[in-house]
Amino acid sequence: MSTSTPTNVAHDLHLHASDYMPDQCEKESLRAVVTDQDTTLRDLDARIAALEVQLLQLLSERQDVLRSSTVKRALLAPIRKLAPEIIGQIFELCTNDEIVPGARRIITATAAPILLSQVCKKWRHVALMTPQLWTNIALESTTRLTLQVNPFIVISEWLRRSGALAVDVYLGDGLDKVCNAPKNAAAFRTCMGVLGDEFYRCRSFHVTNSFPTVLAAIFPVNRCRDASLLRDFRVIPTTSTLPLRPLVLGQITAPNLESIDVYRPSTFFDSLCMDYSRLRHLRWNTSTVRNDRESSLDALAHILERCPNLEECEIVHPSHSASATEKSVVSVPSLKRLSLKFTLQADPSPLFSILHTPGLESLTLEQTSPISNIPGFGGALATFLSGSSAPLRTLRMTRLVLSADDAALFGPLKHVETLDLNGCFVQPAFLGGLTPRDGEHPDAWAVPRLETLSFGASMFPAQALEEVVQKRLAKPTAPEVDVKYRPHLKALKLSQCRLTGDDMRIVVRFAEYLEELDVIITAEAL
DSSP, X not given: OOXXXXXXXXXXXXXXXXXXXXXHHHHHHHHHHHXXXXXXXXXXXXXXXXXXXXXXXXXHHHHHXXXXXHXXXXXXXXXXXXXXXXXXXXXHHHTOGGGSTTOOOOOOTTSXXXXXXXXXXXXXXXXXXXXXXXXXXXXXXXXXXXXXXXHHHHXXXXXXXXXXXXXXXXXXXXXXXXXXXXXXXXXXXXXXXXXXXXXXXXXXXXXXXXXXXXXXXXXXXXXXXXXXXXXXXXXXXXXXXXXXXXXXXXXXXXXXXXXXXXXXXXXXXXXXXXXXXXOOEEEEEOTTOOOHXXXXXXXXXXXXXXXXXXXEEEEESXXXXXXXXXXXXXXXXXXXXXXXXXXXXXOSHHHHHHEEOTTOOEEEEEEOSSSBOOTTHHHHHHHHHHTOOSOOOEEEEESBEEOGGGGGGGTTOSSOOEXXXXXXXXXXXXXXXXXXXXXXXGGXXXXXXXOEEEOTTOBOOHHHHHHHHHHHHSOOOOTXXXXXXXXXXXXXXXXXXXXXXXXXXXXXXXGGGOSEEEEOOOTTTO
């Protein structure tokens, strides 16, 4: 047998797998080879250990060089040229609501300003020294989960960081459960006390379900809170869990209030000391009130007559079967947009009898009960609209049964451009009021300037609609009409209406004459 070399591993494995048995001489030779290989292994291990020490030294040197290079590269970054004031202004843009219109910035750990303060020491210093970042105090029940802290502690901290600037406060859904928890009682009382003392800095104040507890803590009885900066005041319950007893609040001095949206309005108006001439938006909500004093039209009329510059008004359940016994007709010439939400038990007709809106441009009537007919509704509405000298351009009605008796409301609609009958049951006789007579001058038509006719989710007779549209699209035959006259009807919206195959055939006939046709085609219609 030939002695294998120390590195001939394949040969050694071949012998190991065979039945070969070395003799005495070969055993002594193998022992000498193994002793030499053990010595070689010890030398290799020593060399590897030395190289590992050298590698660790090189890795450490590399880490030091990389850290130094990173720092020097950061020194060359253009952002270091910016003054802290400029960086603060950039941070402000990150928290600007105008970037996402209508978005409410709820405080979370994954958004500005908290996120900006966690990037580096300098950014945190800039963020904390920029009070504009902390003027939006918007909390919901999720705040505790995202920040892992009591949300009421956040309010106190935000007020401190905002310095002396005006703040916007929003206390949203779910906080009522948090503030009523026994373990949060002390933090809640401390926070509300701080917020009450700093209320003079509030620019807007919105509170939802937690409002009874919050308001009683912020506006205690026998205390007067200065709210000179307050522009927007909203107290809106979003659940049916409401207190039956009336709220008793301290005085709130808000001379610059422009928008108010409150539940139990009489309670708040008794507590508010304000300049009504500045009020632009009013939402009067008595949807669950049972007190005649609060729900009567007299109280509403008393407020409206003191608001000479009111532009937008939303009234929810305006009467509760109460009648205006003390007030005569109230004129609000500045009112441009009026929205009424009512039920069969809160018929808005008494409101029409006391309200005069010569500048009204948009009217929305939403019946919140199941679709139903209100006797005399069309006539009362027509009488109300006839007193408007300014052109009403938009009329929206929801969940009403519209019959021939209601067609009387078309008379005052000389300037209406959009008629939206959303969810209404439209009878043929009602649509007949929109159909021009043969040879009739366009100026004599009902709603002569109608451009958009919408029947969103409404039930209507397609054949009656076909006659209305065809006659409004046809060239008028009256000899005194200019041949260049073009019909005003431009858009027909039938979104979510249930159309049969015959209905679809009727609709597509005049599709080419319209600028916009909004219709959902279903398999049933095809």
